[in-house]
Amino acid sequence: MQYLVSVIDDGTGPDTPTEDAAIDVFNERLQAEGYWVFAGGLGSPEPATVIDNRGDEVVITDGPFVESKEYLAGFWIIEAPDLDVVLGLATEGSKACNRKIEVRPFL
Amino acid sequence: MSLVDVREAIAQAQHKEWARVVASLTRRFGDLDIAEEATAGAFATALERWPTDGVPPNPGGWLTTTAKRNAIDRLRRENKREDKHKEAQMLHDDDPPEPLGAVDDERLRLIFTCCHPALAMETRVALTLRMVGGLTVPEIARAFLVSESTMGRRITRAKDKIRAAHIPYRVPSAEDLPARVSGVLAVLFLVFNEGYLASGPDTDPLRHDLTAEAIRLTRLIRGLLPQDGEVAGLLALMLLTEARRTARVSALGELIALDEQDRGAWDTALVAEGHRLVRERLAASAAGVTPGRYQILAAINAVHTSARDVRDTDWSQVLALYDQLVGLDPSPIVRLNRAIAVAELDGPQVALASVDGLEDELAGYHAYHATRADLLRRLGCSQKSRAAYDRAIELAGNTAETAYLTRRRDQLG
Numbered sequence: 001m002q003y004l005v006s007v008i009d010d011g012t013g014p015d016t017p018t019e020d021a022a023i024d025v026f027n028e029r030l031q032a033e034g035y036w037v038f039a040g041g042l043g044s045p046e047p048a049t050v051i052d053n054r055g056d057e058v059v060i061t062d063g064p065f066v067e068s069k070e071y072l073a074g075f076w077i078i079e080a081p082d083l084d085v086v087l088g089l090a091t092e093g094s095k096a097c098n099r100k101i102e103v104r105p106f107l
Numbered sequence: 108m109s110l111v112d113v114r115e116a117i118a119q120a121q122h123k124e125w126a127r128v129v130a131s132l133t134r135r136f137g138d139l140d141i142a143e144e145a146t147a148g149a150f151a152t153a154l155e156r157w158p159t160d161g162v163p164p165n166p167g168g169w170l171t172t173t174a175k176r177n178a179i180d181r182l183r184r185e186n187k188r189e190d191k192h193k194e195a196q197m198l199h200d201d202d203p204p205e206p207l208g209a210v211d212d213e214r215l216r217l218i219f220t221c222c223h224p225a226l227a228m229e230t231r232v233a234l235t236l237r238m239v240g241g242l243t244v245p246e247i248a249r250a251f252l253v254s255e256s257t258m259g260r261r262i263t264r265a266k267d268k269i270r271a272a273h274i275p276y277r278v279p280s281a282e283d284l285p286a287r288v289s290g291v292l293a294v295l296f297l298v299f300n301e302g303y304l305a306s307g308p309d310t311d312p313l314r315h316d317l318t319a320e321a322i323r324l325t326r327l328i329r330g331l332l333p334q335d336g337e338v339a340g341l342l343a344l345m346l347l348t349e350a351r352r353t354a355r356v357s358a359l360g361e362l363i364a365l366d367e368q369d370r371g372a373w374d375t376a377l378v379a380e381g382h383r384l385v386r387e388r389l390a391a392s393a394a395g396v397t398p399g400r401y402q403i404l405a406a407i408n409a410v411h412t413s414a415r416d417v418r419d420t421d422w423s424q425v426l427a428l429y430d431q432l433v434g435l436d437p438s439p440i441v442r443l444n445r446a447i448a449v450a451e452l453d454g455p456q457v458a459l460a461s462v463d464g465l466e467d468e469l470a471g472y473h474a475y476h477a478t479r480a481d482l483l484r485r486l487g488c489s490q491k492s493r494a495a496y497d498r499a500i501e502l503a504g505n506t507a508e509t510a511y512l513t514r515r516r517d518q519l520g
Contacts, residue, residue, distance in 0.1 A: 104272075105272045
């Protein structure tokens with residue numbers, strides 16, 4: 001079972017060196033214990049570009065598709081047997097990156 | 108066997124076997140939704156068959172077998188499982204009959220799943236009442252003062268989330284256990300209350316099955332967590348309340364208020380057990396452990412059940428405990444109950460002033476109007492009292508309570 005573990009930035013701004021170090025430790029643990037599938041960090045949503053090619057011609061829009069104070073700042077994809085395991089990991093992950101975290105199962 | 112007897116047998120089986128059947132099917136099929144639908148289907152089949160075939164000698168076994176067949180049929184129809192091996196497993200149930208202890212754990216597992224912290228509190232309560240308590244969606248909707256369709260959606264969404272997010276079907280690990288217990292206790296307290304003051308015009312005013320079930324499950328959790336003060340507190344609270352059960356409703360089906368009860372009819376064994384638990388917690392408080400709300404509520408009930416006559420009630424002790432409770436939980440219902448103690452100490456006028464301040468929050472709550480009606484009656488304001496009784500009767504869902512309120516209203520001069 002795979003879960004998307006999203007990091008939510010609600011105005012915290014870029015990572016501090018302490019947060020980066022804690023995230024590294026957390027990532028190593030995920031890899032060592034076999035939970036790791038993939039992970040990535042994202043910058044602020046300002047440089048985003050939205051493409052919509054559902055109509056006759058492609059529409060390209062500068063900026064994120066939702067304007068929100070909270071945005072996705074990064075994510076992990078975690079392989080775990082059930083939600084309790086992911087919630088335990090996400091609790092540690094939230095502490096490590098010092099941000100709110102959302103857990104969602106993949107289909 | 109008459110149709111009435113059959114219906115009675117089905118109602119009994121529903122109270123005794125529902126959670127067992129749901130728990131056993133959930134373990135077997137790994138899906139709460141299938142377990143619930145198949146269990147409900149088995150009871151519907153019983154309703155069709157038992158009047159002609161008679162009630163089977165082992166209703167629980169019959170229901171479990173019927174529910175399992177029903178689940179397999181459903182799975183085939185919905186074509187949810189294509190794995191041939193799994194299907195073969197489903198068709199050949201080689202499981203040995205479960206010893207009672209294992210079944211009890213199975214139900215506990217069901218409770219912890221229904222009370223999972225990833226579900227909203229209101230969802231946990233609703234799901235537990237449906238899956239463990241076997242209440243119908245309309246009954247639960249009524250207990251929560253929401254529409255049936257809202258409640259139905261809430262339960263469906265919860266089952267979908269449990270399935271999609273893989274919320275596990277097990278008793279949590281020792282380290283997670285304490286944190287998971289308070290949610291379970293809140294749910295069990297609500298189940299107990301539904302039994303203690305059952306809703307629905309066609310429901311017995313007291314549903315001993317639900318209070319007994321809540322007590323049984325609370326005892327189970329106490330066995331798992333003997334050091335947890337709130338588990339002990341909730342168990343004591345339930346026992347001291349249950350002890351008064353038979354004294355609480357008259358032969359005519361009317362609620363008898365605490366001050367009018369025959370205290371000789373209280374169950375002395377339950378009172379003694381409840382008092383023992385409260386003393387255990389008082390000793391812990393004296394040693395510096397801060398009591399939680401269930402322990403305080405149990406202590407309040409211990410004061411009431413220690414008075415051999417209502418006139419011996421130590422109201423200042425009751426009020427002191429309510430003050431402690433308000434500090435912990437300043438909810439309007441706690442403040443309403445505190446006002447009842449105030450009325451005994453400082454008179455109905457003072458109590459009425461604090462009750463009237465709760466109108467915005469409690470206008471839809473029958474006990475608010477019943478309390479006001481009683482205070483107004485004691486102050487000699489018959490007309491206002493009558494209006495408050497009318498409103499309380501309108502809102503009360505419990506048949507014994509309605510009868511009691513009606514009598515009090517009709518006694519007004």
